[in-house]
Amino acid sequence: MKISTTTLLVSALLMTGAAFAETEATTPEAIARQALMKSFGGAAKTLGGMASGEVAYDAAAAEAAKQVLVAGAATIEAKFTAKVEDAGSKAKPEIWTGWEAFLGKAKALGDAAGALDVASAESIGGGMGGVGGACKACHTDFRLAD
Template sequence: MSVFKPALFALPLSVLIAAPALAHSDVKNPVVMDRMMTMKAIQGSMKTLGDMAKGKIPFDAEKATAAAAAMAHDGKKVPEKFRANETDPKSEALPAIWDNFDDFVQKSEAMVAAAASVGTIGDESALGAALGKIGGTCKACHRDYRE
């Protein structure tokens, strides 16, 4: 059994969590704002899991399980939110999304599948495994499709 090392997730989680807040300032395009809000909801669920893993908030199996389920639920909306090639100077979405939309959708679906597959997060070990599984899919998509 591997032991979860929260420090391994500290930088990626902080980047995933902080950047969207800055990007929402002064967004003019309502389509872009809508998709940013969807991504912010996913980010909020990831923050819940990350904060539990780092000990910033107490581990709560019910909240952790609900956060993963919310990521799967909200993640299902992502492909449709990005279908239209809408832009805004504050958007962090790269044009590569629309150049490689099928790959973008596959990566989005991989995140949904990972979040849905974790099931009940009953203890810190399961939390670490869930973060590893979900976080890898977030990183894969952000690496290719986000500034």
């Protein structure tokens, strides 16, 4: 059950991509933060796929995906510091009025990703709930719904 829950969670996260965005971001700041998020989506897809067995387990690829999340989480603060208005952005204004809470969500992702044990597909499955939960927690508070 754990694995299918993880798969559902990761799929739900990935569905919120740019494919259906009516308006594309045009400012460099919004494009850069969306690119960071897309890299998270790719890493979560790799790890979730290994956990569910859809993607063959590969130790180096798993470690690389983990590092995309760990290193990327550490750049969330810098990528979001500038409050740039962009019609193609789904960033809520609450990010900048609730900056400390936002940074707390970024740290939670860094912690969950850092704790991810990528030694096997099973161990990845054990930690992906925490990673996916960290993505979702921030999106719930700080990203506009599609």
